[in-house]
Amino acid sequence: MNQASFPEMYERWLVAPLFRPYAEITLDEVRLSNGDRVLDIACGTGIVARVARERLGDSGSVVGVDVSPDMLAVARAVAPSIDWREGDASALPLGDGEQFDVVVCQQGLQFFPDKAAAVAQMRRALAKGGRVAVATWRSDDEIPFFRQLRRVAEQRLGNIADQRYSYGDATALEALLRHAGFLDVQCRTISRSIRFDAGTPFLRLNSMALVGMSAAGKQMGDVERIRVVEEIVAESVPVLQQFETGSVFAFELSTNLATARR
Ligand SMILES: C[S@@+](CC[C@H](N)C(=O)[O-])C[C@H]1O[C@@H](n2cnc3c(N)ncnc32)[C@H](O)[C@@H]1O
Numbered sequence: 333m334n335q336a337s338f339p340e341m342y343e344r345w346l347v348a349p350l351f352r353p354y355a356e357i358t359l360d361e362v363r364l365s366n367g368d369r370v371l372d373i374a375c376g377t378g379i380v381a382r383v384a385r386e387r388l389g390d391s392g393s394v395v396g397v398d399v400s401p402d403m404l405a406v407a408r409a410v411a412p413s414i415d416w417r418e419g420d421a422s423a424l425p426l427g428d429g430e431q432f433d434v435v436v437c438q439q440g441l442q443f444f445p446d447k448a449a450a451v452a453q454m455r456r457a458l459a460k461g462g463r464v465a466v467a468t469w470r471s472d473d474e475i476p477f478f479r480q481l482r483r484v485a486e487q488r489l490g491n492i493a494d495q496r497y498s499y500g501d502a503t504a505l506e507a508l509l510r511h512a513g514f515l516d517v518q519c520r521t522i523s524r525s526i527r528f529d530a531g532t533p534f535l536r537l538n539s540m541a542l543v544g545m546s547a548a549g550k551q552m553g554d555v556e557r558i559r560v561v562e563e564i565v566a567e568s569v570p571v572l573q574q575f576e577t578g579s580v581f582a583f584e585l586s587t588n589l590a591t592a593r594r
Pocket of ligand 1: 438
């Protein structure tokens, strides 16, 4: 039997307990309404776009853009009717004059090499008066579950610059949007208790991400990388157990959520 790919595992194990609740909060925040044209940048397997489509019913339109063809393949398989496009956030694949009422970027900005260019593209994609929402996790200094898991991995791999938590500074996020010319920029921290019942897949995905972001992991061949991931999963079990309540695991997770309008 073929092992599931990272995007398939992401969709299977992370989206419902973790990314969907934040997608719901974000779309509440931009007050999505009937007929809106929505652009989901760094859509991954597409949860923000899918929740937008659920809320819009038959009205409006939804486009999802991501640089990864593998993430988009899962997005297409799950929701074939949405308009998924491969492209970079700093050079969006949009038609001449194509504009949106709402632009959302959930947990993508921290990965973009040129954040100023990406935010300028968000603004260009918005119609006048349109709303943008950008979410970036707070630093893992504030998220004990992920901080402790990183420390376990670092014992084997050395220091890891975890990009996922690399843009936790709300002031920097606000400044980025203001400098791009957005109006009414506001940023708040949103914390939620995340609950999941399958610990091992969660640990495996997190270990895959940490190995992939480490300098040591980048030098590994496939066989060694798979072995090291499994070793880190086993060594992470005591951390997981600290967050166990009955038959479920639960941890606090915090994000910046910046909103603005054009
Ligand atoms: C943590 S995932 C978030 C996916 C999705 N927004 C969600 O909430 O589940 C980050 C995504 O950013 C995408 N990404 C990274 N760099 C990108 C870039 N320069 N342009 C577009 N997408 C990018 C990755 O391929 C990945 O799908």
